[in-house]
Amino acid sequence: MSLILWAKKMLVQQIVHLAFTSNTYLISNKTDGDVFLVDIGNFKGVMELISDIQTVKGVFITHYHYDHIFGINDLIKRFPNCGVYASSHTIEGLYSDKMNLSFYHECPIVFQGKNPVTIKENDKINLFEGACLEVIETPGHNSGCLTFKVNNYLFTGDSFIPNIEVITKLKGGDKVANKLSLQKIRNKIVSGTCVCPGHGILLEFP
């Protein structure tokens, strides 16, 4: 299942993992073959959307829980040069099936790739012309959680899901940090902002 949104030269597509209900987002433009992802829960869904000439150049991970990284090994097997960008804590969890909780679902996921890139607050990464990704640290759901801002899109992972209370009781969760992060996210929302959460539907603010 996918939803397509165009904004200026940027295309954002939502891909839902039906079993986990987690969202993967595909960011691309009209002229370039490069594609970027936010989370990689559903690799098969990504492959159904991209053409043969397109390459996944990078994936930005909001946090390490298994439902957001389920397809990561298939991704790097198919696109070995794909950059994997995440917080240092999330990178630690990519290599631990107990931290990312996949161990407890009897589908262990241990990242097979090397050299993931550590990103942190205020880092800015140029995706393509007219699209720069800004990194916002939003701990709470998990201490390594990141939110990504690209133009008017805000990819919030599980740090902010409209109308759903943020879950902080999983290991690494922090209620106090979550409260501060929610305020930080709200400060980024202006008229026209489209919130792309880790689960559920996109929400455009009028």
Add this chain to the structure above:
Amino acid sequence: MTNQEKITLIEETLENDGGTLTENTQLSDVSEYDSMGKLTLIVLCDDEFNKKLTGEQIRNFVTVKDVLDFMG
């Protein structure tokens, strides 16, 4: 670890208000014992008691005492 200490640990894990659980509490009456709560309990048993809790075992839990007995 005493049973009361284990109960406190369960309350902290489930983010349940402290002091509300007893050995006889029915898990079906604990609102925080939802799918996410069960997952946190599985992680707790592995981390603190080195015991792997299966889906079938967790489905057979009726009261808090069943969880305590599993923890050992």
